[in-house]
Amino acid sequence: MLKKCLFPVAGYGTRFLPATKAMPKEMLPLVNKPLVQYGVEEAIEAGLTEIGFVTGRGKRAIEDHFDTNFELEQQIAGTSKEKYLECIRRVISDASFSYTRQGEMRGLGDAILQGRRLIGDEPFAVVLADDLCLNEELGVLGQMVQLYKQFRCSIVAVEEVPREQIHKFGVIAGNEIKPGLYQVTDMVEKPPAEEAPSNMAIIGRYILTPDIFELIRETPPGKNGEVQITDALLAQAQRGCVLAYAFKGRRFDCGSVDGFIEATNYVYENVYLPEQARIDAAEKK
Ligand code: UTP
Secondary structure (H helix, E strand, C coil): CCCEEEEECCCCCHHHCCCCCCCCHHHCEECCEEHHHHHHHHHHHCCCCEEEEEECCCCHHHHHHCCCCHHHHHHHCCCHHHHHHHHHHHHHHHCEEEEEECCCCCCHHHHHHHCHHHHCCCCEEEECCCEEEECCCCCHHHHHHHHHHHHCCEEEEEEECCHHHHHHCEEEEEEEEECCEEEEEEEEECCCHHHCCCCEEEEEEEEECCCHHHHHHCCCCCHHHCCCHHHHHHHHHHHCCEEEEECCCEEEECCCHHHHHHHHHHHHHHHHHHHHHHHHHHHHC
16 A cells, blocks of 8 residues: 655756755745755655655655764753754654655656665655645645545645646646546646646656556756656556545645745744644644
8 A cells, every 4th residue: 555755856956046055945934944844744644654755865864863863862851942842753753764866966766766775665655845835724745645545546745726827837638527627638848938838737746566667767958958747747647547636625835935934934924823823722732
């Protein structure tokens, strides 16, 4: 069954320079929690507790974040500050973490292929942590795991985006087999608006069956000279079945400064403040 989730985090995060010069963009905090922790919590909620990271140079802070800091633990043990570590302690105890490196930035498809060492021959999920997905009920990965149990094939999460933004995404065409679920017939990476097969953009949540690895290996570099997962997925769709799922919830593009600020404001109001109120109420009891 599905239990592994891969986080490709080898990118440079150039849009956030100089903040990301010596620090991974995945560690930028949305209020008080690094971006990557939201993704890991979504994976754990979906029952995916074996977390694999495909990292690169300068990403050590991610390893340290998902590890116990004994000095810090000792320092704050028994004080009122312990509550601030609660949520990361929970993540560390609920999941296991492993790491491999992508030696050269050759694209998302290549990053996923490097993750094969951590995944083996099983279906797995992929999360791009810079897409923050929030839903009041079950998270996006949880929704996709439910679909996987039913259909047992690769699934990509999609969202309708305005035409003028479509050139930034992988775009699908498909036949709707039930409301919000499409069997993919075509996929193009970052097409010009006039060539896009639809306005359904692929966002950073995937469930992939392990035959994808061989398909990636056979995929020549595409757009921007990078090995594109979209090209390998199209080959998979042509041989068998790939589904596109219009998820329930909200996505924020935290890989862009505007999206990051929008997400920060949203999380402060809708996640951070209610959580603090809950902690305060529990303390008063
Ligand atoms: P992006 O291109 O959006 O991220 O890749 P980036 O390169 O880090 O950011 P900018 O554009 O320079 O600001 C999408 C995701 O794929 C991963 C990135 O880490 C990011 O999570 N990725 C991309 C890799 O791990 N390896 C690659 O070769 C390419």
